[in-house]
Amino acid sequence: xxxxxxxxxxxxxxxxxxVVSGAPFEPMGFAVGVAVGTILGxxxxxxxxxxxxxxxxxxxxxxxxxxxxWFLLKDVLLCTVLVFVISFVLTWMVTGMDALFVNRLLAxxxxxxxxxxxxxxxxxxxxxxIAGKILRVPLPGAPEAAVQDATGRxxx
Numbered sequence: 001x002x003x004x005x006x007x008x009x010x011x012x013x014x015x016x017x018x019v020v021s022g023a024p025f026e027p028m029g030f031a032v033g034v035a036v037g038t039i040l041g042x043x044x045x046x047x048x049x050x051x052x053x054x055x056x057x058x059x060x061x062x063x064x065x066x067x068x069x070w071f072l073l074k075d076v077l078l079c080t081v082l083v084f085v086i087s088f089v090l091t092w093m094v095t096g097m098d099a100l101f102v103n104r105l106l107a108x109x110x111x112x113x114x115x116x117x118x119x120x121x122x123x124x125x126x127x128x129x130i131a132g133k134i135l136r137v138p139l140p141g142a143p144e145a146a147v148q149d150a151t152g153r154x155x156x
Contacts, residue, residue, distance in 0.1 A: 002042055003042045004131060005078070007041075009079070010036075010038045011037075012115060013112060014033030033090055050078055057073065057076070058076075075120045083116050
């Protein structure tokens with residue numbers, strides 16, 4: 001699921017960063033942003049248990065597992081970390097490190113975070129379904145499949 005979520009967030013950030021910053025959209029910049037963002041996000045999610053921590057964060061906020069609040073809250077931590085780290089690296093790659101780096105990094109951050117959060121909430125069920133099919137295991141929070149008999153009827 002980490003690769004898929006990183007891929008969708010990298011596409012979102014690469015598409016909307018120029019718009020939010022007032023810069024022109026460039027196809028090469030978009031392609032590099034998607035590639036770097038996907039690789040960086042995948043490495044972060046593979047190296048650190050960010051998804052389980054996000055689930056624990058939602059539970060600590062009082063949302064029961066599987067509830068709408070749980071689904072909405074668990075993406076808060078995930079998006080905060082990924083958007084900040086990917087934005088930091090991409091801003092550094094594109095503009096370099098100088099006296100205005102922090103301003104260029106933080107000025108578009110609230111709007112970028114909000115856009116990425118909305119995208120993450122919308123694509124997470126798709127990412128979970130694809131990851132579940134590939135891994136052939138149910139993922140936490142994923143809807144459970146009903147057991148069917150040979151005739152196709154659900155069993156109790």
